[in-house]
Amino acid sequence: MKRGVVAIVGGIAAVAQVAEAAYVWPSKYDEIEDILSLQTGYRSRGFVEGVTPCSFGGNIAGRQFAAEWIRTAFHDVATTDAAAGAGGLDGSIWFELDRTENGGAAFNNTFSFFSNLYSVRASASDLLAMSVVVANAGCGGARMPFRAGRIDAVEAGPAGVPEPDTPMDTTRSTFAKAGFSESEMIALVACGHTLGGVHSRNNPHITGLDPTPDTVTKFDSTFDDFDNKIATEYLKGNTSNPLVVGKNETLNSDKRIFASDGNKTIQDLGCTKNGFKTACADVFTRMIDTVPSAVQLTEPIEAVDIKPYVGLSLGENGSIAFSGRVRVRTTEDTGRDVSDLTVHLSFADRNGEGTVTVPTTLDEGGVTYGLWGETFVWYQFETVIPAASGISKFVVHLTNPSTNATAVYRNGGGSGYPLDDALLYQASASCVDRTSVNNERTFTVTAAVREDRAADPVKMELVRLVRRQGIIHRQLVVETVDLAATADEGESGYVTFQGQIQLPTNGWSTSFDLVLGGGEKEVRLDFLKTQTCPRLKVIAFQPVPELLGGRAALGDAGEEAERFPDASIDGRRLRLRVYEDYEDATQIVVTCAMPFKV
Structure with missing residues (x-):
């Protein structure tokens, strides 16, 4: 498997490759490969649905996800300091939304779309980079690679994203500082502006239109197709690009940028549609692979066979x-x-x-x-x-x-x-309560450990989602919970271990690892997912004299009930959680149960 490291060489971000080796399972990149490979259909992760069709914007007038995703990535990279190896695509954009240069809803919209994919195995910055790959593909662009391994920033980066009124010399020096040549600067702007347009809500001074209702003035006549009309219409003089033909010459930034090398690069981009697509795929790849010098990127992620x-x-x-x-x-x-x-x-x-x-x-x-x-x-x-x-x-x-x-x-x-059968995850006895107490839910996790390893410590490393003031994506904090032995499973040769932790009602869906022992004998089950306790439809109740713990109640057939996360299954016998408080509570047994869809 080739591994790439993005290093800063002479102010240019370059990818250094090492020897190739085959994919080996399991891999810490399995999750990110799933997100990239499984786009639509059965068991898909659905990333490309945000740009299918290319014009899609969540049924909100004027919004186009593909254009927003590319814009977000550009704003994240624009203030890179290549010589210092700082900045690049690191997700710092989400700490920088109080700046006028980052106006509009596009940046939070971008993360909101893929927030359900964000995890310890899929950083916000990797997902942002992937969004450029997916937007490019969904809108008909040329194939481009995706590398993983980006590390999310924990604070804002420097300001200085070029704006429409930024002088040409300043714009040129900003791109140069980020490691991009003049021709790459022109290509980035043209490729980014082949989709989308300018919103009157945020930029009435550019569009010349009222901010309400929001109206989008497109950059070219085919805003939902990755073609070279952004270049050809500019060269023919029939463009409607508001950053070229605006009444205020100071705000015509695309015009200044395209003409900065005497129109040479924009003429090259206008020659053929396929040539434009290839050039854009190349410069977009350069953009998303510009990362801090301490970050190692993988080789391009390919679909596993x-x-x-x-x-x-x-x-x-x-x-x-x-x-x-x-x-x-x-x-x-x-x-x-x-x-x-x-x-x-x-x-x-x-x-x-x-x-x-x-x-x-x-x-x-x-x-x-x-x-x-x-x-x-x-x-x-x-x-x-x-x-x-x-x-x-x-x-x-x-x-x-x-x-x-x-x-x-x-x-x-x-x-x-x-596979190592010393540690088994008991998914059927592990779940998050459906009911909340003080805005928290109990998560119970159960594991089975082979008797010859039962003396070793067993723990859960759970990823807690922590809200941050003013930041759309949550901080991922790993919390350790020790599991305790609860039962010897008889002739099976295994011992059951269990642990519990309280999770916020609005943050119960997360991942966790189970760990047995340590050092060379450590056994891990990584990136398991929390799940809510199943619902059942009760067909009949039968009282029993034993009270096995917790309150339970007799009920009528057809009532809805919830299984305890630690309920043992003996044939069809299940212990149930009580929904009402009865004085004469007793243990109940479900004599027959079937899954109940929520």
Whole structure:
């Protein structure tokens, strides 16, 4: 896997590549690869939906997400000090919105769109960089790479983004300080202004229109197409660009910038539509890959060919449940035909011995689509493993029934995809209460630890979302919670551990890691997601004499109830949370239950 480091060399941000190696699972970049690769369709992350069509703006008149995303990235990068290795695309823009140079709602709108994707595995600055890639793709631009690894700023950067009335010499020196040549400056402005326009609400002095209602004067006649009309219309003299033909010459910044080299660069950009797209992809890549000198960017993230999404949990009768999906890339260049493809897994026991075959079935949810024609299908599986023998690794087999040819995937040429059954996440017994007390909800997490490791400490590292005054995105603070042993699961050879933490009602959706032991023996389950406790529809209640803890109540069939996060499942018996306070409270048992959709 190539790894890129953006270094400042002679005032220019340059990408230094190192040796190539294959993708290895799991990777700390799995989440960001998912966000980039899974754009629409089944199990998609939906980033491109904000620019589909290119003119889309959330049904708000005049808004265009694609233009806003590119503008936000430019304003974040514009005040870079390349010689000092400071600034660049680091998300500092969201600390700088009190400045007149950063007027308008575009910047907060941008983060709001992808705020649900923001996490410890997807920084705000990486998502901002990706937004340029997605906007460019969604509006018909040329293919451009995306590298990850940006670190979010924790404070504002220097001021100085060029404005419409900024003198040409000052504008030129600002771009030069950021590491961009004069021709790159012209290309950045032209490429950024092939979409969108100027809002009268924020700039009535430029548009000459009333601020209310908000009216957008477009930069060119095809504001929702990534073409070179911004250049050709300027050169033909029939442009409507308000930063070229405005009545106040002082505010015609595009006119000054395009003419700053005698119109040479803008003429080159106007030659062909494809040439314009290629030039824009190149200069946009330079822009988003300009980062602080201490930041290491990855190689360009590519869609992973074969990617597993699997989990282990302690099941019934002392067994281990092994289940999940395998994502298979079916883009045209793979040559894979889903109608002539079967997938199965084979795994080795805890000691790395033996081979057990696990069949899969094609997930009927459908196809997932990515940028640039990428497609994926999913194969799902579920099996039971004896806890006594366990599992240590698995490999994936793809077979063409028509030829009986099989390809075996061993995790980047290694010995297999690794699993450690010393620590199991019990998702069915881990959840966030649906009810709030003092604006907080209880999150209960449950894990199962193999008996030979039960003396080691078990902890949860939870990411708490902390609000910041005046800043749209929350600070991510890791908080540690120790888990305590609660029960020996009998003949299974596992011990159950559990912990609880209070989460704010408006910040319960987050991620966490489970950690067993430390040093060379540390076992981790990373980037797990909190989930709310499921709702059930109660078919019948049956009272029992034992009170197993907490208040419960008899109720009528058809009432809605909520399962305790630590409820044990014994057949169909579930402990339920009380919604009303009854004097003669007793424990209840659901004799039959079915999922209840919210």
